[in-house]
Amino acid sequence: MIVTRRTTFRLYPTKSQESKLHYWRRLHKDLFNACLYHRKTEYQRFGNSISYYDQQNILPDFKECWHEYKELGSQALQATVKRLDYAFQRFFSRLGGYPKFKSARHYRGWTYPGISGWKAHTTGDNGYLELSNLGQIQMRGKARTWGTPTTCTIIWKQAKWYASITVNCESKRETSTGAIGLDFGTYHAVACSDGTIIDNPKFLANTQQKIEQASKKLRRKRAPNFKKKIKASKRWRKAKKQISKLQSKVTNQRQDWQHKVAAQIVKNNSLVASEKLNIKGMTRKAKKGSKRKHQKTGLNRSLLDVGIGNLISLIKYKLDEFNGVFVDVPLKIAPSQTCPRCGHKNKKELSERVHNCEVCNFVADRDVAAAMVMLNYAKGLGTSLSNADAKPLSKTPQHCGGFRKVQQVKRQKPRT
Ligand SMILES: [Zn+2]
Numbered sequence: 001m002i003v004t005r006r007t008t009f010r011l012y013p014t015k016s017q018e019s020k021l022h023y024w025r026r027l028h029k030d031l032f033n034a035c036l037y038h039r040k041t042e043y044q045r046f047g048n049s050i051s052y053y054d055q056q057n058i059l060p061d062f063k064e065c066w067h068e069y070k071e072l073g074s075q076a077l078q079a080t081v082k083r084l085d086y087a088f089q090r091f092f093s094r095l096g097g098y099p100k101f102k103s104a105r106h107y108r109g110w111t112y113p114g115i116s117g118w119k120a121h122t123t124g125d126n127g128y129l130e131l132s133n134l135g136q137i138q139m140r141g142k143a144r145t146w147g148t149p150t151t152c153t154i155i156w157k158q159a160k161w162y163a164s165i166t167v168n169c170e171s172k173r174e175t176s177t178g179a180i181g182l183d184f185g186t187y188h189a190v191a192c193s194d195g196t197i198i199d200n201p202k203f204l205a206n207t208q209q210k211i212e213q214a215s216k217k218l219r220r221k222r223a224p225n226f227k228k229k230i231k232a233s234k235r236w237r238k239a240k241k242q243i244s245k246l247q248s249k250v251t252n253q254r255q256d257w258q259h260k261v262a263a264q265i266v267k268n269n270s271l272v273a274s275e276k277l278n279i280k281g282m283t284r285k286a287k288k289g290s291k292r293k294h295q296k297t298g299l300n301r302s303l304l305d306v307g308i309g310n311l312i313s314l315i316k317y318k319l320d321e322f323n324g325v326f327v328d329v330p331l332k333i334a335p336s337q338t339c340p341r342c343g344h345k346n347k348k349e350l351s352e353r354v355h356n357c358e359v360c361n362f363v364a365d366r367d368v369a370a371a372m373v374m375l376n377y378a379k380g381l382g383t384s385l386s387n388a389d390a391k392p393l394s395k396t397p398q399h400c401g402g403f404r405k406v407q408q409v410k411r412q413k414p415r416t
Pocket residue numbers: 339340341342343344357358359360361362
């Protein structure tokens with residue numbers, strides 16, 4: 001089965017290459033802003049809606065006027081125009097705010113959506129990236145499986161350059177026919193129906209302390225204030241850099257952990273059942289005066305630590321590679337309140353950690369019992385899997401990206 005995989009390589013440009021990369025990045029930024037200005041003014045002054053194709057068709061004339069854009073490659077320019085179009089689509093479907101003008105500092109890079117304009121001289125292990133009109137850039141990184149490169153995105157992040165390359169490749173994933181139920185993130189990170197418990201990694205707690213110490217140092221330095229025209233001090237910038245370094249370390253550790261856990265689960269199972277997780281509701285602040293406030297804070301903290309939403313979408317993605325099935329167990333099944341052996345329902349408080357059935361005397365860890373109920377539900381669907389609650393896996397999970405995304409969604413107010 002052919003699948004699409006993404007690998008990120010670190011780039012090591014020479015000094016002259018780097019200044020050119022930055023120059024191109026700014027050109028792309030200016031193009032993005034120009035297109036935004038175009039759409040905005042046309043609408044405000046003349047009431048015209050400008051579409052992506054209107055702007056794409058102007059690009060050749062645009063390049064005749066601004067010669068410096070010629071060496072960037074027309075497909076890459078189209079991709080930047082497309083990026084603005086996505087921002088507007090998000091806005092129109094009420095998923096995001098009105099697109100903003102971007103500053104050079106916050107503009108990350110650009111994409112080659114096809115195979116023209118770049119070439120990867122690699123077999124998935126280090127090598128060179130060749131960009132038209134720029135030459136070969138050394139790159140380091142390792143792909144688990146390599147194939148035919150399809151797209152390439154150049155990213156500038158924390159003063160480093162990266163190339164994120166997607167390839168079409170033959171999926172080689174070890175699988176077996178097992179089935180498992182999973183309960184996420186109340187007390188343990190993951191509790192499996194076979195009794196395995198994967199605990200929360202404590203990386204964030206450890207690094208959090210360091211981040212807090214560093215933030216304390218930062219507060220003592222001169223911060224920038226654009227209104228009062230105060231520039232940031234060198235020491236402030238240095239401290240800021242240290243914090244973002246720590247934060248990206250946590251992100252990397254978290255992603256690494258998620259991939260490992262997801263791979264481990266998918267390795268032995270082709271059917272995974274889990275409760276439909278309402279992360280938005282689960283991570284919401286407890287109501288004022290609620291008795292569960294402390295429990296709620298603890299729950300939120302551990303859920304956010306681990307990034308459950310992302311973990312689930314990784315499991316789905318890995319399952320999807322060999323047509324595995326992910327079953328969403330509906331909330332009305334109430335896995336944590338039901339006995340996996342006899343089906344007797346008994347309401348438990350959040351603090352009760354052990355499932356002890358009063359009817360059939362079945363004893364198990366609370367979360368493991370819940371996972372077993374979910375597995376039973378999924379097995380009960382039997383051959384009718386496809387027409388039951390097992391929806392086909394969507395390629396682009398809308399709200400299971402990062403928690404920042406989830407929070408943005410949360411903050412939205414309906415427009416009237
Ligand atoms: Zn029972």
